[in-house]
Amino acid sequence: MVDLLDVQRLTKRFGGLVAVSDVSFTVKQGEIFGIIGPNGAGKTTLFNVIAGHFRPSGGTVMLDRVEISGHTSDDISRLGIARTFQAVHLFRKETVAENLRRAAVIAKRYTPLAYFRPSKQPKTAGVADVAAFLGLTGMLGSVAGSLSYGQQKMLGIGMAMMVRPKLMLMDEPAAGLNSSEKLVVRGLIRRLREENGISVLLVEHDMPLVMGVCDRILVVNQGKPIALGTPADIKSDAGVIEAYLGEDYEFA
Amino acid sequence: MRKAILFAVILVLAALPFLFGSRYIFHIATMIAVMVPLACSLNLMLQIGQMSMAHPAFMGLGGYTCALLMMKLGVPPLGSLMAGGVVAAIFAVIFGPVFLRIKGVYFVLLTYAFGQIVNLVFQEWTSLFGGNSGLYGIPKFSILGWRLTQVSQYYVLAMSFASMAFLALRAVERSDMGAMYRALNEDEMLSRSLGADALAWRIGAFTFTAFIAGVSGGIYALYIGFLSPDAFGWRLTVDLLLMNVVGGANVILGPLVGAIAIVPLPELLRDAKQFQLLIYGCCLIVFLLFLKNGLVSLLAPRRGKA
């Protein structure tokens, strides 16, 4: 399998504080990759560096052999990475359909005149499909702000899908969801890979989800990588267990 | 439906000066027509969340460029007019990337400083701009040998440009380009993560509106026949903001309404010049407190844009 995302010796410092230290891993095409770690371990910073919100202090990030480290988030999006947000970001006053449509319009770089084309046909291609994929077909006409939290998170995933990414970065996709919603998200992530060929890199706290859906997992603690392997490897890794000692985690 | 009525009213108002035939009314109408593109171009900037205080300076740059090209180099009026717009746009393209780096406040401060300093240059560089006493003797507008001398003719000239500018800006507002701008304004982080190059879009808007302001300046110069730095200073900034706040800053129709309401005011208040600014300030406060979305919002009692 070909390497899609290649992170080499990534480091991020904020002043004197080292948030991410010498992290290396690859995400293969078609893989679902998870990053976990105790609170304050640096997962979110690592995620944000890859997503283009921070410039790395050292190391590189490559997507399909193209260097993306240090690029802005809009550049990175155009190169094929989409992300979801932990706190849901939506165009709250617009309908679900318009949210998805806007995402498609933003993602595709039209020539200036194409923005004025009155016919919305070419631009709405995909909205119905994505809505169906997410189970939101019935909500297409509803205003985004009126959706339930779980549905809003789905819509966030949908908007990221409209970018037609090769790789989707998901920031705590299960955060704030109840158990049935979490099951839906689990299924969704798998289907993203199976039905749409999108590889996934996710950061999560929810162990059952991570263990259940990821092909490989990276564990970070205090900015440093402490284990990398399949869920089975991680569950039995002594270093990982020690890092989580005292925290109420279940390696279910 | 209400908007259609408003448009009809505006069309009637536009034709009104011809019915009365008075030079005085034509003058006010022409000034409204000069101000409309300016106020509308500021409106686009406001809609993308950036309050630009540079646009009066762009008007001045366009006006002086147009005048000087005609007076010193004999460039024909239409060409000078366009060149004025282009010069303003060039300044916008050069300074835009610096000013627009960070959304909001810094942009306002930087454009404010830019506006003041450009004005200072107009005042101090007397050999070129004529200084505070002004640049006199700007030739009349002529095209294909036909020279414009009557106010009514300048009214038509100004109205033509005003209509073009208004329609162009309105087209942007209604298109997916407008949707992009609204998206960037509502949630920049989301828009950027979807691939919107925020800086490029803003520079585009800044440059386009600067062009419009520059051409307005040229038309102003041709009509009045004389330019002084006063016309492009703080007072104009206040006027443009007032037009947007009073008319409505959320839609491009707002400043159109605002210009019609505000431009005649100095004439009505001619006897009490010192009170003009005072009244403007009070108007701003009243509208900000009680009618935040401007007069246009009175047209749409239901929520959502018509």
Place this chain on the structure above:
Amino acid sequence: MIQQMAVNGLLAGFIYVIMALGFSLIFGIMRIVNFAHGEFYMVGAVVVLFLFGSMGVPFFVAVLIGGVVCAVLGVVLERLLFRRLVGDELGGMIMSLAVGIILQSVALIMFGPSEQTVQRPFSGTWGLFGAVVPWDRTVVAFCAMVVLLAFYLFLKYARLGLAMQAVAQDPDTASLMGVESGVVYAASFGIACLLAGLAGALMAPVYTIGPYMGELPMLKAFVVVILGGLGSLPGALLGGLLIGLSESVLSTLLDATAALIASFAIVLLVVLTRPTGLMGRRTR
């Protein structure tokens, strides 16, 4: 020559620092750009014109009263107009603009457009490393330093000062911890106007007094704040002194207008590399 330019620059710089401080304060805490800041400077000067110039009230007393008048005016305006606009950056800007032009108009109506002068309370000069230092500018700079020190101590040690810092950093947490935002907003606005008023009052005898006198100091405050970073108080100090020095050097070598343009150019260069200024925080 160099000492003279340095001395002139530093003396001017301290006043810029005070103007910039007040401006930064309102923005840092209420996220409102105060376009009326220059007008409060003018009000301070006008009070001194009236009390010291016409009524013979001792200079420092007049200065203090000028500051207090501005502070009270600021608190009243904050409560009536600005409080509801906290967080609405655009609305706050336009409101402050409106207040500014109203204040200017009132001054215009009351005093007329021409400028007036106030006699200098101190005259004469003294020497410092070969530079000629006017006494009145020295007094102004000295008072400015005292005000700065007082303000610093207030922020660091007074309960209200600490509360203000908390609100500036994180308004939600601050309110959760019991900080009454209303009091903080009123205090910040009042103190900012106090600072502007004191600056204007101190400078009243130095230049002329007129309705438009606040425009240039406000422009300078903007430039300082962009350079030093909006919301950063050390930035205001650094920026103010830097601008004062560079202006002094440039206006000796060129002229005043060219100096202003050059300062602006320098600031633009800084903004290119550090968009939030030398010491500014990254905006959310």
